[in-house]
Structures are given as C-alpha cells and as structure tokens.
Amino acid sequence: MDESRYARLNQYRSMWVLVFFDLPTETKKDRKIASGFRKKLLDDGFAMFQFSIYMRFCASRENADVHMKRTKKNLPPNGKVGIMQITDRQFGMMEIFLGTKAQETERPSQQLEIF
Template structure:
C-alpha cells in the first residue's frame, strides 16, 4: 500500500482533545482554582485555543483517553467543563477567523512523546 493510504488513515486515527470550561472567578479562591486548572492543562501538553478552550493532539484513541482521565481527575468542584474528541481530519476542516478575515492555517506543533 502506498504512503498516501497510511497518511489518510492517520488523519482518522489521530485525535484532538478539546477542553471547554466556564469556571467561577468571583472570589480570590475561585480565581486560584481556575488558574490551577488551566496550569494543569498546560502541564499536560494542552495549548490555549481561546481563553477557556484548550486543545491537545493525540496520536491515538488510547493516548487521548490517558489525557481525558487526567482532566477528569483534576475537575474543579464548581463550574462547567466539557471534553470533546475529534479526528485530525475534522480538526483540519475548521475555519478560524480573526475579525472578518480567514486566518492562515497553523501547522500543528510537533510533540514528542516519551514512553
């Protein structure tokens, strides 16, 4: 089989994990908890897409599940958190706008994983 076949398969096998959250920040303690949650996402290899949306590329469903479990373990007691997994192919179809102009597509960050 040729290389294009494997490349196409990988677009459907690899996933992006997106974390959406709306956490209370009225008090100093709530701001500290929200900041801690964001920091844990960053420490786990997530990147900020928007202020309350973080994303991470995962090479496989199994790898994505590892990161989803970490998020579940660190969920704040208050607020709302959503986790969505989409294929690399679906992620590549996203259109992003800055104002009314279509933004240039950014190349995904190459991440090294140590086992």
C-alpha cells in the same frame, strides 16, 4: 503501504482533545482554582485556543483517552467543563477567522511519544 494512504488513514486515527470550561471567578479562591486548572492543562501539553478553550493533539485515540482521564482527575469542584475528542480530519475542516480574515488551522507540533 502507500504513503498517501497512510497519511489519510492517520487523519482519522490521530485525535484532538478539546476542553471547554466556564469556571466561577467571583472570589480570590475561585480565581486561584480556575488558574490552577488552566495551569494543569498547560502542564499536560494543552494549548490555549481561546481563554476558556484548550486543545491538545494526540497521535491516537488511546493517547487521547489518557489525557481525557487526566483532565477528569483535575476537574475543579465548581463550574462547567466539557471535554471532547475529534479526529485530526474533523479538526482540519474547522474554519477559523480573525475578524473577517480567514486563518490557517493550527497543525500539530512534532511531539515525542514514549511507549
């Protein structure tokens, strides 16, 4: 198979899982729960994009499903959480700005996958 064709197809097969959340932080218990949820995301390989938005690169849709299920298992009892998956191609079309200066879209780090 042609290498450039494989890379192009891979952009549609590999996925990004994004987790958006707005959790209550009024009490010490609320803050502990919110902090624990963020820690579980980090432990599962997510990276912080913004304070309440975390993202994770997955090599396949099946792998993305695993991480989405794990996130659902760890949902806090209160607050609003959204989980979305998009293709690497869609993620690559995102425009990111720091102030008025355009930034490069983050590329996935090399990840070892064990089957």
